[in-house]
Amino acid sequence: MKIVTVDKLKKMIRNNEDISEIDIVTTATCGIMSGTMAVFHIPFNDKFRKAEKIYLDGYKGFVGPCPNEYLGKVDAVFFRNGFLFKRLVKGEELEAKVLADNKYYNNIITINDLQKAEMIGTRMCFKNYSAITNLSDKPVKTIFHRLPLKRGEASFSGCGEFNPLENMVIKNEKDLIGKRALLNGADALILGFGTRASLEKPNLMISADMKEMDSYYLGGFLTGDGEEVFNTVAIAVDVKQHIEALKKLDKDIALPLVNIFGREIIDISNYGEVWENVDLRPKLHKDRCKNCKNCLAEEYCPTMAIKKINGEIKISKDCFGCGICSICPHGVFEIKLGSICGIPITCRQSDRKRALDLAKELKKRLEKSFIF
Template identity: 65%
Template structure:
C-alpha cells in the first residue's frame, strides 16, 4: 500500500503530475485550529469517601459533575468544557492538577491528580475539523473569540487549513460516510463518531473521541482571545484515493474563503484560501536589532499561546508558537506574512498548518508501520 501525506500529493498536482495519484492508495490529511466544541470526560477516585459530589474544580476551573452519582464511593464522573485550553494542555503534559470537590453535604475535599491518576481522561470533540471556515471582519471595533484583540474596522482574521483539511479532500454523500473513520487527534488514535453539531453535507464537521492519556501536548493548547480563552486541536485522517480521487485534486485556489461580518455572519465577499496560505510565513522571524528593551515586552504579554519569552535580553519563541501573527501586529521585532482577504489585511490567524502537516506525517508513519489500522 502506498501512503503519502497531503502536502506531498498537492506538490505533485502543482507540478502537473496529477496522473500519479492513481499510484497512491491513501493520503494522510490534517487540520489544526481553534475548535471550541472541545470537552473532557474524567473519572476520579478520591482517597476520602463522601456521599456525592455537588461541584468540582480543576485548578479553580469549574466542571460539571455527572452523570453517574457514584454514591458513597468517593468517586466522581465529570465533564469540563469552555475555557479549558491551557488546562487540558497541562493535563496532557502530566502536570499536577489541584482538584477540589464540594460534596452535597457541604464538605470540601482537595487532592492532587495527574494524567496517570485519572482513571478516565477522554476528549470528545462535538465540532471538529470543519470543512474549512470563514474570514471575519467587523463594521465596528469589538471583542471576539476570533482575534487576540478587539477586531478593528479594516482588519480580518480567519480559520481553516485549506487544501490540507481532511473534509476538503473527501466526497461525502451521506452523513454516515464518516462514521468509524480512524485517525489521530492530538497524536492519539481517535475514532470519528459521526457528524458534529451544526453540521451539514455542504458544511460538515466531525464528532471525534480519543484518549487524552495517549495525546502529545504539542498538538493542543490554549489560545487567548479578546472574547475569552479558546482551545486548539490537531486532527489527522486518512483518505482513500479510490473513493475521493476528485476531491483530492483541489488546491487552495479552488477553495472559496467567505469574508463575513462578525455580526450575523452576513457574507460580504469571497476570497480563496490561496489568498491566506500562499506566499505567507508559517512562523514569525525575529529581528533582534530592532528590540527597544521595553520594560514590558508587548509581544510576550500579547502572545495568545504564551510562546514568547524574554530572558536576559534574549527573545525566545517556544514550540507553543501557533503562527497566529499577533507578535508582528504589536512589535516591529517580529515579522510574519499572513496575506489578505478581499483587500483586508489579516491580523490574526487561528489555524496552524505547521502542526497539521506534522501530524499528517505522523499518521503516514503509523499506517506504514501497521500501528494504526484504517
C-alpha cells in the first residue's frame, strides 16, 4: 500500500511523474469553518430542577435539548467559541455556571470532567470560496477580515489543491456518509453534506470527540465582526477512484473575486495566484522592533499568537499565517501574501501549514493501521 501526502502528489503531477503506483493520498484543509458547535454534558456539584441559562468562562451556551431534571448535570450547546474550545482541548480549567430557579450554581471543570464533548461541524471543508474586495471608498467591518476592509484590498479562504473536496469526485451524498476523517487530530466521522451544500458546491458535516483532539489544529480567529472558529480536516482519498480530480492543480481551481457589497463577481482568478510563491508564516525581524507602547501586531493578531514577553516580541505556534501582523509600521513582521486580479491580499483565512501537518499525521496513522 503506497500512501503519499497531497503536496507530494501535486509535485509529482507538476513534474509529469507517474502516479499510477500510488494507492492513497492524504488531503487536508484548514480555515475558518462557520457552523462549528460543540455538545457538552456538564456536571455540577448541586442538583437543581431545570437549567435556564449556562456559561463556560463567561461564554454563553444554549441549554438542551435534554432537560436532565434534578440530576445536577446539563446538556448544552456552544458555538463560535474557538478560543474556548482550544482552552478546553488543552486541558485548562474552566468555570461552568448555570442559572436555575433564580439561583446560580458554579463548578470548575476540565474536559475530562465532561461525560461527552462532541464537536459537530455543520459546514466544513467548503469546496467553493470567493475572494472578497471592497470597491467603495468606505472601509467595512466584515467576517472576511480582521481589520476594516479598505478599497484596494482583498481577502480569501480555501486551501486550493490541498482541499479534500477538490480531490474527490462526488456523485452522490451517499458516497460520503460514514467515511472517516481526522478533525483537529481526532478520529472523525463524515455525516454527509453540510448546510448550504450541493453537488456543485459541496461541504461536509463532520463529528468527532474533542477529548481526542490536538489543540494545535483548532482555535479562535477574531474577525471584524466577532469571533470565529478555525478547524483542520484531513481525509484519505483513493487514487484509482478519484484520479481525475487528483490531477487538478491550484491553477485549475477557480477563485472568483467579488465585491463585499452585493457579492457581484468582478473577475475570476485561480488558487495558483494566491498560493504560489507566497510565505506560509511571517519572518520576524526583532532588530526592527521599536518597543511601541501599543504593539499593533499584538493588538490585532486574530489568533492572539503575537505576545510581548519581558519586552521581547514573540510569535507562538498559534500563528495562522494570516498576514495581519504586517500592519506593524516598522516592518518587524514580513510576509508575502500575493494578490488576486492585481489587488493585494491583506488577510488570509486559511492555513496551508496546518493542513499539511494534519495530512502528514493521517499518513502516519494509515501506515501504522489502515483503518480509513
